[in-house]
Amino acid sequence: MTGQLKICIHRGTREIGGSCVELEYEGKRIVVDLGLPLNAELEATELPNIPSIHSPDGSLLGLLLSHGHRDHWGLLPKLRSGINVHLGRRTLSIMAAAAPFVPGGYVPPSAVAYEDKKTFDLGPFRITPHLMDHSGFDAYGFLIEAGGRRLYYSGDIRGHGRKAALFERFLVAPPTDIDVLLMEGSSLGRLAAVERFETxxxxxxxxxxxxxxxxxxxxxxxxxxxxxxxxxxxxxxxxxxxxxxxxxxxxxxxxxxxxxxxxxxxxxxxxxxxxxxxxxxxxxxxxxxxxxxxxxxxxxxxxxxxxxxxxxxxxxxxxxxxxxxxxxxxxxxxxxxxxxxxxxxxxxxxxxxxxxxxxxxxxxxxIHTSGHADPQDLQRFAEAMKAKKLVPIHTFQPDQFEGLFANVARVVDGEWFHA
Ligand SMILES: [Zn+2]
Ligand SMILES: [Zn+2]
Structure with missing residues (x-):
């Protein structure tokens, strides 16, 4: 009997910042992002309750970091040693270059670099990073497959930056047969559905x-x-x-x-x-x-x-x-x-x-524009992905998803669901 891919958003179903998702399949797990909540102090913030995160039981196979923004990596300094952090090569070099200059700067001691569209396996999880347009350089979404199920994690995305062409190419040929799409919605509540961000x-x-x-x-x-x-x-x-x-x-x-x-x-x-x-x-x-x-x-x-x-x-x-x-x-x-x-x-x-x-x-x-997609580009993204289930993440307005996108399934922080 084969197991089922299970998902838990530890933080992010109703806030921007502190994003953290745990995936579990047959007793093995990976974690996607380990962010610091906005306006939170590192010392005062607990790690999410993930087995093997404090003491090794062999079940945690690694952590995937989507990009170098602190709302996605900020809790990494609390991670015990021996857990590999998988991240973009350029994200790693920028974190290392910035570390001496910024308060709380950090470089993961056991970093493993992944490449755009180069699939790799962590135990039963098959992962394909997709480079995306975002204000953070070298930012990725992830296709994650396990037990015949396919999940896509959008990461932070936009379609009006200097990688807009990349965003358009992604929409033309996105990963197909997606069971669950975890999609960010940072711009909801900041911008009306008809408004656009400046490019x-x-x-x-x-x-x-x-x-x-x-x-x-x-x-x-x-x-x-x-x-x-x-x-x-x-x-x-x-x-x-x-x-x-x-x-x-x-x-x-x-x-x-x-x-x-x-x-x-x-x-x-x-x-x-x-x-x-x-x-x-x-x-x-x-x-x-x-x-x-x-x-x-x-x-x-x-x-x-x-x-x-x-x-x-x-x-x-x-x-x-x-x-x-x-x-x-x-x-x-x-x-x-x-x-x-x-x-x-x-x-x-x-x-x-x-x-x-x-x-x-x-x-x-x-003179400024957002690092995140406006509602219209989010709609185009969701329509292209055609996921069976669209789960809101990285948003203060999860309640707005139903009015904008199809197949929305809202979850709450810390609750497990099946892919
Ligand atoms: Zn970001
Ligand atoms: Zn973010």
Missing amino acids: ENEIENRLLETMRRTSGIVLVACSAQNIDRVVSVYRAAKRSGRQMLVDAYAAEVLKATDTKSIPKPTDEWSDVKVYIPQAQRRFLKEKNIAALVDTYKGRRVFPEALPEEAAKSVMLIRPWMLRDLALARALTGASAVWSQWDGYLKEEAGIKFQEACRVASVDFEI
């Missing part, structure tokens, strides 16, 4: 307008790990005849993409340069990674040169860097663009940043 191309054009009308430096506050956005900034910079300046953190993340088409401070990209703020110079020494700066030789812009370079430069910044740029007298005629979630503007660093812009007479505007 990364539209973001690029708006950035270009700002760069063209600004006489001084253009500062773009965005996540260096939102590689699509960095590419939009770079392309707009190039079109406006400007160079792109990045700090050591962004430089290391961009290098870690190990992707030919991504701009980075290396020989092939003469218009990408490195500016190291004073505070970062101290930080690099403290962390014992000051030798990094040697690798930027010949590509540095120093504070004394900045006032002169400002008019032909765009800089990726984080809010704390503004003070450094003011001290370098580089803000005459400058513009600042907030190119990340506007919720951060209500937090202390965001409020201070806007205030500092006002004091320094720096123009401020928001």
Whole structure:
């Protein structure tokens, strides 16, 4: 007698963040994502109640990580050693590059890299990763087969980023005969069914307008790990005849993409340069990674040169860097663009940043688009997949699924169901 594939969403049926799914077949199990809930502290958050996660009983065969966002990997530091974490090769290199720079940065000690569309087995589970369009670089959905059943986990997806063509190709020939689709719904409740998100191309054009009308430096506050956005900034910079300046953190993340088409401070990209703020110079020494700066030789812009370079430069910044740029007298005629979630503007660093812009007479505007699919692209995704059962995940609005998609089956956190 053969067993049945069983599924438990430990967290994610009614929230964005902390995603964690356990799959079980004949006493063997795998876990998909192990995220930190939004606004949660690592120390104060318990691991989900999964057999073998605390002490080995041989049943947990590994953990699949869909991409490098903390709402998907944030609880990994609590995982006992000896459990393999399977993730994209570039996700791993970006996590490693970012780790010294970000609070709570982490690299899984037993990491195993998977490749797009290269099927691999973990015991009775057959897994095929599918590279997707998302604001997180190297993000995947998973086809998971066991005991003759087929489950698809969407991961975080969108259809309006720089990998939009990939999204369209996926819709033309998606995995077939899907019994259960776990699909994200981040945009539900944020956007009406008829509204669309701006595309990364539209973001690029708006950035270009700002760069063209600004006489001084253009500062773009965005996540260096939102590689699509960095590419939009770079392309707009190039079109406006400007160079792109990045700090050591962004430089290391961009290098870690190990992707030919991504701009980075290396020989092939003469218009990408490195500016190291004073505070970062101290930080690099403290962390014992000051030798990094040697690798930027010949590509540095120093504070004394900045006032002169400002008019032909765009800089990726984080809010704390503004003070450094003011001290370098580089803000005459400058513009600042907030190119990340506007919720951060209500937090202390965001409020201070806007205030500092006002004091320094720096123009401020928001140019941003979501990392997640709008409802129409989610509908196209669901229609293409034709799953027998569509289970909401990674959403604050699971109740909206029934009105938008076919075959919706809602479940609750911690409850087991059959595929
Ligand atoms: Zn994500
Ligand atoms: Zn997410």
